[in-house]
Amino acid sequence: MSKARDEVFQVSESKKIQVCEESRAKLWKNVQSFIASQTVCLGYGSSRLPSTAAKHEVHAIMDDRTIDRVFAGCLEELPPVSSKIVRIFTSSTFTDTGLERNTLMAEVYPKIKEYCREKHGLEFQVVDMRWGVRDEATDDHMTTELCMREIVNCQRLSMGPNFVVFLGQKYGYRPIPTYILATELTLLKETLQQMGVDTHLLDLWYKVDKNAVPAMMILQPISTILVNFNNKRVPKLQSQDQAIWWDTLNKMQKLLRKAAHMCNVNGKMDHDAMHNYFMSVTEREVINGVLNVQNTKTSCIAYVRYINNINLQNIKKASNFIDIINRGIDAEAARLLGNLRDERLPNKIEASNMQKYTIEWMGREGISKDTHDEYLSNFLAHFYKSITKLVDRAMRKEDSSAQGVIVTEILQHLHACNNSVKVFYGREEALEKAKDYMMGKSDKPLILYGTGGCGKTSLLAQIAAMSFPWFKERNALPLLILRFLGTTPDSSALAPMLISLCQQISYNFMLPMEDIPDDLVPLTAHFKQLITYGTAEQPLIVFLDSVDQLTGARGEQIDMASLKDPKTLQEPEISRDYVLLRRILDAEDHFIEVTSLGEKLATQDVTNYQWRVVCNALAECSLPIFVKLVFAETCRWKSYSKPNDTLLATNVMDSIFKLFERMKCRLVYFHGKLLVMHALAYVTAAKSGLSETELEDLISMDDKVLDEYTNIIYPQFVVFLHYCGRNEKLTVYPQFRDAAKERYFKDEAMSIYFHSSIADYFLGIWGGGNPKPFLYTEIQKHRFGLKDRNAAADRKVPLQPLVFTGKDGKISRYNLRKFGELPFHLVRAKRFVDLNESVLFNYQWLHAKISSCPLQSCLSDFEDACLYMEDRDSSREIMLVADALRLGGAILMNHPQMLGPQLVGRLLPEMGSYPNVKKLLEQCDTQGLEHCALMPASHCFHTPGGPLKYSLEGHQFAVFGYQLTADFRYIVSISNKFVTWDLSTSDMSREVIPNIEGILQGLVISPDNRYCSAFSNINQTILLNMLTNEFQIFENPLEDNENITGLSLLNTHLIVYGHHSWVLFNINGDIEEKTVHPHELKPILQMNFDSLQDYTIVLWSGSLDETKMQWMTYIEGQAAVPLEFDGALAITADRERIFTLVERHDCSLVELTMTKSPLEWAITRVYEGNNDKLIQLQFSQNEQYIVGTFMFGFKVWNLDSGRMVTLLLPEGIRNISTKLLESNSCVLSKDAIYAIAGVRLVFQHLIKNLYVWDMANGELLKNLDAHFGRIIKIQSLTIGNWNSVITSSIDRTVKVWNINNIFEQVHVIDRHELQIDSISISPDAYIAATATRNCVGVWDLRIGRLIGKLADSPLGAIVTHAVVTKSGRYLVSAESGFYLIWNVHEGKVIYKETQESIKQMFLIEKDTVSITVSKVGGAELRELAIARSMPSGEKLFEFEFPIKTLRDVIPTSDDTLLVGPGFEKLKDTLYIFNSKTGLLMHKIVLKYPNFKDYTSLLPMPRRATQIALIDSDKGNILDVKNKKFIRSVPKWGGQCTRDGKFGLYAPGRGGLELIELKHGKSVRTFIPKVAEGVFTIICMFNKTNEYVLYYHGGRKTIRVFRTADAKIIADYRVPAELSSIDSTSDGKSLVLGTVDGCVTVLVLADPTKPDIRDYLKELPSRNEEIAKREAKRFTQIYFKTAAKMVALAHRVQNAAESRKDDVDKAETNQDASKDQQAHLEKSFTTDSESGITISSEHTLTEQRANGTK
Secondary structure, three states: OHHHHHOOOOOOHHHHHHHHHHHHHHHOOOOHHHHHOOOOOOOEOHHHOOOOOOOOOOOEOOOHHHHHHHHHOOOOOOOOOOOOEEEEEEEEOOHHHHHHHHHHHHHHHHHHHHHHHHHHOOEEEEEEOOOOOOHHHHOOOOHHHHHHHHHHHHHHHEOOOOEEEEEOEOOOOOOOOOEEEHHHHHHHHHHHHHOOOOOHHHHHHEEEEOOOOOOEEEEOOHHHOOOOOOOOOOHHHHHHHHHHHHHHHHHHHHHHHHHHHHHHHOOOOOHHHHHOOOOOHHHHHHHHHHHOOOOOOOOEEEEEEEEEOOOOOOHHHHOOOEOEEOOEEOHHHHHHHHHHHHHHHHHHOOHHHEEEEEEEOEOOOEOOOOOOHHHHHHHHHHHHHHHHHHHHHHHHHEOOOHHHHHHHHHHHHHHHHHHHHHOOOOOHHHHHHHHHHHHOOOOOOEEEEOOOOOOHHHHHHHHHHHHHHHHHOOOOOOEEEEEEOOOOHHHOEHHHHHHHHHHHHHHHOOOOHHHOOOOHHHHHHHHHHHOOOOOOOOOEEEEEEOHHHOEOOOOOEOOHHHOOOOOEEEOOOOOHHHHHHHHHOOOHHHEEEOOOOOOOOOOOOOOHHHHHHHHHHHHHOOOHHHHHHHHHHHOOOOOOOOHHHOOOOOOHHHHHHHHHHHHHHHHHHHHOHHHHHHHHHHHHHOOOOOOHHHHHHHHHOOHHHHHHOOOOOOOOOOOOOOOOOOOOOOOEOHHHHHHHHHHHOOOHHHHHHHHHHHHHHHHOOOEOOOOEEEEOOHHHHHHOOOOOOEEEEOOOEOOOOOEEEOOOOOEEEEOHHHHHHHHHHHHHOOOHHHHHHHHHOOHHHHHHHHHHOOHHHHHHHHHHHHHHOOOHHHHHHHHHHHHHHHHOHHHHOOOHHHHHHHHHHHHHHHOOOOHHHHHHHHHHHHOHHHOOOEEEOOOOOOOOOOOEEEEEEOOOOOOOEEEEOOOOOEEEEEOOOEEEEEOOOOOEEEEEOOOOOOOEEEEEEOOOOOEEEEEEOOOOEEEEEOOOOOEEEEOOOOHHHOOOOEEEEOOOEEEEEOOOEEEEEEOOOOEEEEEEOOOOOOOEEEEEEOOOOOEEEEEEOOOOOOOEEEEEEEEOOEEOOOEEEEOOEEEOOOOOEEEEOOHHHOOOEEEEEEEEOOEEEEEEEEEOOOOOOOOEEEEOOOOOEEEEEEOOEEEEEEOOOOOEEEEEOOOOOOOOOOEOOEOOOEEEOHHHOEEEEEOOEEOOEEOOEEEEEEOOOOOEEEEEEOOOOOEEEEEEEOOOOOOEEEEEEOOOEEEEEEHHHOOOOOOOOOOOOOOOOEEEEEOOOOEEEEEOOOOEEEEEOOOOEEEEEEOOOOOOOOEEEEEEOOOOOEEEEEEOOEEEEEEOOOOEEEEEEEOOOEEEEEEEOOOOEEEEEEEEOOOOOEEEEEEEEOOOOOEEEEEEEEOOOOOOOEEOOOOOEEEEEEEEOOEEEEEEEEOOOOOEEEEEEOOOOOOOOOOEEEEOOOOOOEEEEEOOOEEEEEEOOOOEEEEEEEOOOOOEOOOOOEEEEOOOOOOEEEEEOOOOEEEEEEEOOOOOOOOOEEEEEOOOOOEEEEEEOOOOEEEEEEOOOOOEEEEEEOOOOEEEEEEOOOOOEEEEEEOOOOEEEEEEOOOOOOOHHHHHHOOOOOOHHHHHHHHHHOOOOOOOOHHHHHHHHHHHHHHHHHOOOOOOOOOOHHHHHHHHHHHHHHHHHOOOOOOOEEOOOHHHHHHHHHHHO
């Protein structure tokens, strides 16, 4: 072996510097022997290995029979799993091919690596065992074995080529065997002895190992006999021992070859056995890599190079290229090489895969770059072409179809099962239980549970393997569905796992895979349906291993109870999940505990002493993982091993440490301490492990390692592989991971170093050819004669882009490895600046990660950073972005393109305070436009950091109820479906849609949280199993079909009740009892059951004038004396105390307890001081307080001290009772510091605010804008660290409020109380007028703020229309039967006239004339149009015409004519009026071809006399002046460009096309004709016709297309349903009005426009200076006269005086009145956030006020 090592890479002195630089650059990739030497197991279950032991062949498209067997789960004759790695073994002698291999390493391998990664998503790896192996590697003679092992690995793993051989004229090193059969060596020694040859050398160096079966003779490590062989500290002694060894080796070679030859001659040994002693390492590699391979065409390449005229005079140089012995050519070696190179190899390998070159010996070196440049160029080109061709061929055979993908997934798990079964032992009792279960009829899953490492996986695999013979006994053929969860990407998360299960089941039962849903909820339902397809002849068995490794659809851990399968075996850890499963499954026989194996275990042959050592260790611990470690250790023992070498640990952790120590010693011995330490540290530091290629790259960037080595060798150990779209994943036992961290990762400085190095790698700083600087050592500087130590070299590492794109520029996949590793390492390296710039505040990073990973994965990066960051301001800034993502999570999870708009819309108010937030938003305005070109012009979404914690959005109807589960972990809410929310993450955990008509109400949850139930308004009851998502629907079971009024739910029973009866269901849905309520008693209002014997009933007469009620109590079936009470009642959770109002104590709160004899409620305490009638009583969460609701507010009693606090609502706001015992709730914060309430109605207006009081003094502190719909329910959550309030509303949301942040700055979003009905834009003033039901809003579009609310009558105004002039000075509106003209700047009505039933308003003649259209008439419907002068209001003319259906009047495009769509003499008729005089010009009876009832009219642009009538399938163009039909345009929907040339076609079921109106042809398709459901569709051009806008009511998205090329540039998800939309005249912005009352201005920021980014920068929301100027543009509109102020104050004072008897008598009435008056005056006159409501009862009000004054 030393002679092989002596073949050193030598260069002339003149090229030392050049070679040093080249070799230094190449060393970065010379890592292969480390990856290819002896495997050291770091501890993984064999079931985790997705590979197969069979030799790898390309996973080509399989025949139908094989595919059927795979889908059926058959474990026999499995084809191999396709790989995602191209791994080639390069075989050659070392010194003669150094030039070729060096050049390949430097120039070709990086190109092939990039080719494989970019085109096919494959990793390219090269294993070159000739790269500078250290002398120590010779010591144990394992190099040859390692080479052979690595060849097998390459054949098993590689996709396509796996072996390349370079042959020249040198046969190479011929070692003696390391292992020889004891019988064979005995034969050889006997032969030598018969020949009179001394064999003492063989006796000395070979020892017999009797532990091996059969016994083997093992060549001893050199240093055990020649102790100074590796002693580098004493070079002289080392040199002496090395000389002795090489001499000894030469002698043993001759002895063994001589004996083998004689045995062969004598017929005692065949030729192959004899040749084993003559064979070189290279030939052995060729035999295993080529000659023994069945198909070489797809996997092997050979290169043969002949050199003519080798200069034998320079024997030293010549010996590098030919075999030399005794200063002459080694004839025997030449003969053996010729046989291999010229005969056997060409006869085996394909001719196309073998290339030959002949060159001349030139110069002193013989062969070099300078002298053989043409040869090298041809060789490199051919090599690159050959490898890529074989890779392409392999990928063509790879089945990349959807079926091929699922086949690969199934195969991985089937192979994992087979690997586990190979090492299975024992467990007969557990197997018998499993067999009984599978042969039985149970439809519940069987659970295997136990501690980590106890063997659950192996047992489950064995059960799966045994299922086929078990069912064969019954003549049944089972379908086996097997998943080792967490071992592949599609088995790591719930949704992909369920999809793969459904695909496998669907294939077996010949069901279409297209029917498999993508969304989790329907997917779960589909899976439950599929698992019912199993039959007795073809049973369906589902095996799920490690269900605790399964994550939810968004990355969170899931409850294992989400699955319930027939014949399903699951394997949880003993944890909360196990407890949950115990709750689901009551049957004890469905749980099998997997325990330790015990001491009766098999092992290999060992000595008696060694056997006792094993038994003693197993007596201490017999967990399977420990047994594996013991077995691995004993496999190393030889029969001659010393006792000190056969020690065993007694527990798992010590065994792991011992393994690490042995591994470290061995690797350090071979490869040096620094290299081993750094390699292991990188693996340990990695969050999800490292692939081999990644480890190579990291070492190549590590200057500390490179400084120690001139030649680098990497021994192989099993690396924690993580799936990144390319590599398989190995699941490692946690014990090994923890032990590695403890052993190799204690030093903080080193920890930062390694994390920082990995961060640099995933940042891609030195990738893509960017040279990394380094310093030569002083030794290297002197050795190579360098002038400077500074240098730089390309480390040959890849770039790390966020996404990989194909040739078409489209994203092919995401860099998931970077997403998982980079934030983790930047945080632990404390590189927070890089973390902010590259991750947390980097738009491209956030968009790519949200597009490819669960949102929770992205949020965890922010949370992790905050844990390590000490600066509070920085943490605050980080959490602002995290909370913004969380608030927008419901949209971002399905619409990642909305990242930019979401961040901008939420964080703009924080832009000036936080520099990193500002940078992020600037990126959104520049880079985000590529994903969504609609960008908010101003703040328009809830800003994070305030009291709003979550907004839970997922209901399509109002949320009429919700309940918290008993563990306060989930919220269950109802509308027309059940939705379960995870409170810790705000994620939707479950959604169950019972598909019933009507809205659900009356939600109740069983005490054990297992079931919930609700009933609908059509008297259907749904009972839902919350653990399995199964539900039952019961039709109305009550007597005489009376209405259901409520439910009560126990763990075992459901009670459905009405006013006169109730029905008892068991939990299976069977009716057990019906009870009719006695008619002599009052009707039932409410029932509540604690058990079937303990319950209460509330009785009430049903008359709204009667508030007296009766409380009936039943204890153990015995009725207590009824309790009469008045209005409100609350009972404690333990059912022992009642608080209520009783008649004899008037309005005082009384406490009652139950007496046993007689059984009745007795008063135990009276709380005095209350004089208000209570309409509801409710306890605080801890029951220390009770809250009473009365008309003007709330009363809160401390039940310990008796203290009462009165909380008054603002003037005009009242608590009302919609149902007895129920009204508005007030809840308390943690420690009862604040009280929070939401109320329903105020003067017929919805109240959507939360009111916050100080409990210390009852002062109203804050008023929160909470919902845009009425608040239905409010509940506190004050458990643990939670200090929150939960509200639900008819706006379809449930919101969670953090009371701790109640006083944090909140950036309010202006909005109306009611939905926006219409929008009118003033292009000159850049304002918009919005019409809502109760007022007209005036909005400044530059800043997105509501600057005024205009209503002539602030109480009870009904506004239907509003139109603003282009100048923005005047506005016309229709309000409560009046026509109004407003001066916008003064906020004053300047003209008012009665006009009833206004249906249309518009302006003509450059806004100098307003046209108002009303519907009039009785029996005959008519339209009345009145023209008035602007702004005087003078009536110019009016006209009427009869109608059948109300349609809009339109002006022609030049405003000369007005066209009225009428109906006369039973015919559709157009009335044409003069727009200046109102005179009827003429009538047109509609008679054109294919006439249909039309829906709308529009003027044709640039055609002064033409209009279009739009019907259901076409547009019809008429000349109204000449009474002429022009043409029909098929499919036209009525929208057209300003020039009238193009229109749009948007059918209700989906699709959008651009139509040329002259010929009616479709010229562009924006949206193909795909079914998107029948929903509200709005499509239009923007005002400049550059873009087409398309709103889909079902998707709630606005899609924007360029008109010119039909390319989509935005897909904007609106937060609420769109009610109106318009475009500004410059075409740069859209103005949206939504049902929540918000107006949003979106900039149409086409990224192809060069000036659009500058336009965004100059918006007031982005530029402080411009914002200050903009603020002065509009002043707040205040009341203009003191008279109005006096009138308002007078009204307030009267209201206050009328209430003086209702407030607390302890307070002075006068003071209270003054305080309330001042407060109410302020509330009516100042409102800086949402504008002012202007009262303009101008004439009469002012006169009254003056009179009063």
